[in-house]
Amino acid sequence: MRNLTVMPTLPQAHGFKKGDVFLLFGELFSRGYANGLVDQAKAEGMTILGVTVGRRDKDNQLRPLNPEELAAAEANLGGRILNYPHWAGFDMDPTPSGITVSESIANVKPTDWQDFKLDWSQVEEAKVHSYKRFRATVDQMVGELETLVPHGANLFFAHTMAGGIPKAKIFLVLLNRAVKGMGARYAPSKELWESDLGRLSAKNYDAVTADTFLELIEATQGLRQKVEGWGGICSYSAYGYHGTPILIKDRYLWQTYTPYLPGWSKMRLEDHALAAWKQGIKAVVYNCPEIRTNSSDLFNGVELSLYPLIRALRHEGGGPWAEAQAKACQDLMIEGMGLEAMLDEVDAYHLNPIITPFHSDFQDWPKHNSQAMADLMLATSDKVMEMNRDKKNLITDYLSGLVVESSGRIMLNEGYAPRGPVLWLGHDLVAKDLLAHHS
Numbered sequence: 001m002r003n004l005t006v007m008p009t010l011p012q013a014h015g016f017k018k019g020d021v022f023l024l025f026g027e028l029f030s031r032g033y034a035n036g037l038v039d040q041a042k043a044e045g046m047t048i049l050g051v052t053v054g055r056r057d058k059d060n061q062l063r064p065l066n067p068e069e070l071a072a073a074e075a076n077l078g079g080r081i082l083n084y085p086h087w088a089g090f091d092m093d094p095t096p097s098g099i100t101v102s103e104s105i106a107n108v109k110p111t112d113w114q115d116f117k118l119d120w121s122q123v124e125e126a127k128v129h130s131y132k133r134f135r136a137t138v139d140q141m142v143g144e145l146e147t148l149v150p151h152g153a154n155l156f157f158a159h160t161m162a163g164g165i166p167k168a169k170i171f172l173v174l175l176n177r178a179v180k181g182m183g184a185r186y187a188p189s190k191e192l193w194e195s196d197l198g199r200l201s202a203k204n205y206d207a208v209t210a211d212t213f214l215e216l217i218e219a220t221q222g223l224r225q226k227v228e229g230w231g232g233i234c235s236y237s238a239y240g241y242h243g244t245p246i247l248i249k250d251r252y253l254w255q256t257y258t259p260y261l262p263g264w265s266k267m268r269l270e271d272h273a274l275a276a277w278k279q280g281i282k283a284v285v286y287n288c289p290e291i292r293t294n295s296s297d298l299f300n301g302v303e304l305s306l307y308p309l310i311r312a313l314r315h316e317g318g319g320p321w322a323e324a325q326a327k328a329c330q331d332l333m334i335e336g337m338g339l340e341a342m343l344d345e346v347d348a349y350h351l352n353p354i355i356t357p358f359h360s361d362f363q364d365w366p367k368h369n370s371q372a373m374a375d376l377m378l379a380t381s382d383k384v385m386e387m388n389r390d391k392k393n394l395i396t397d398y399l400s401g402l403v404v405e406s407s408g409r410i411m412l413n414e415g416y417a418p419r420g421p422v423l424w425l426g427h428d429l430v431a432k433d434l435l436a437h438h439s
């Protein structure tokens with residue numbers, strides 16, 4: 001049984017300062033969650049470091065960034081990149097048969113995927129190879145990092161890695177049906193997840209989304225002891241997802257997106273934080289609200305939970321800044337469309353009896369979808385999207401920016417003296433933080 005440990009109050013201001021070191025474990029994309037943490041760490045004058053997942057040559061060899069790529073990545077991060085290729089997961093690693101797992105599924109057809117059987121011993125070998133490769137890379141990176149943490153400094157690790165769908169065309173087709181398919185195009189997510197291809201994805205999700213955090217914690221044991229030895233703080237954060245409490249008709253209710261296929265791996269990530277915490281390590285998974293990023297764009301409908309943030313801002317005290325946010329969202333809508341009517345529609349969706357059995361059962365998370373649930377979620381998502389004036393400048397992009405900013409502030413502040421290993425950031429906390437900062 002899991003506990004919903006929602007952060008009840010904003011953290012105290014932290015003690016990270018100029019000269020302390022911040023390391024982003026994952027790459028920074030323009031819309032990604034990590035921007036909030038990086039911006040906050042920069043604002044405090046911390047030294048910004050990052051890693052790369054590397055790039056692949058034509059022959060599939062994983063390599064560090066070349067000088068141009070490195071310069072671009074460092075400019076984007078605003079800090080130094082420790083240039084070792086941290087690509088995680090085993091789908092592109094060699095198997096004893098000489099081909100990768102991805103290559104072994106390259107010819108699976110949309111008509112025969114359900115009968116397709118993997119050679120699990122090959123998969124296991126690729127997995128062992130990739131875990132060793134990844135750990136060796138992290139060890140190299142930590143070797144360099146040790147030379148960059150000055151005596152007396154604090155150290156903050158920000159894990160952002162998530163992913164794991166194997167690189168093969170068949171997954172584009174299958175995910176389009178299981179996650180984005182409506183009507184005749186719908187295929188149950190459970191059928192995909194219980195097939196060999198689904199089981200393969202789940203294992204790769206574990207490797208990328210969860211076990212990279214464990215590897216980071218283990219590989220930095222010596223450095224952590226050194227930092228703590230001089231009285232410094234060594235703190236680890238990871239982004240989790242496990243649903244979010246949002247305001248639905250004047251009450252904060254926990255809800256989730258369905259079918260969140262990486263959910264089992266996100267719980268494994270939480271387990272890694274729980275185990276580390278028991279050993280006295282400041283390792284925290286922050287379960288963050290649904291926003292739109294490169295990664296979450298796969299999950300159409302996930303953004304429906306984001307709109308009620310507008311009402312949470314009013315609920316937590318409102319005022320001119322909150323009204324300015326509501327107006328900014330209204331201005332993004334097609335002429336004649338009302339923001340309040342849209343928010344009422346989203347509330348009605350969250351309370352619809354077709355949706356609630358899938359979206360409000362915390363103990364039985366994550367769930368697979370049904371045809372009726374998927375049809376309603378995707379149709380509502382489309383309907384609300386159609387209310388936007390410009391598909392390239394969406395209300396959800398605007399609100400995502402607010403959540404990214406706020407989550408960064410909350411996580412860095414909390415990281416100095418965290419209150420627990422698994423913490424949820426509800427819309428109430430995000431709204432409180434934004435109002436406290438901007439009002």
Ligand SMILES: NC(=O)c1ccc[n+]([C@@H]2O[C@H](COP(=O)([O-])OP(=O)(O)OC[C@H]3O[C@@H](n4cnc5c(N)ncnc54)[C@H](O)[C@@H]3O)[C@@H](O)[C@H]2O)c1
Nearest residue numbers: 026027032033088161162163239240241290291293295296
């Ligand atoms: N977007 C959301 O709604 C949401 C909600 C809660 C939590 N999160 C979590 O926030 C974190 C950042 O995600 P985001 O949504 O900002 O998207 P993003 O696309 O900006 O970030 C994804 C990260 O995963 C890394 N990554 C992807 N594949 C990898 C691989 N094979 N090996 C190593 N690293 C890999 C990328 O380098 C990047 O740092 C993730 O852990 C995600 O699960 C996202």
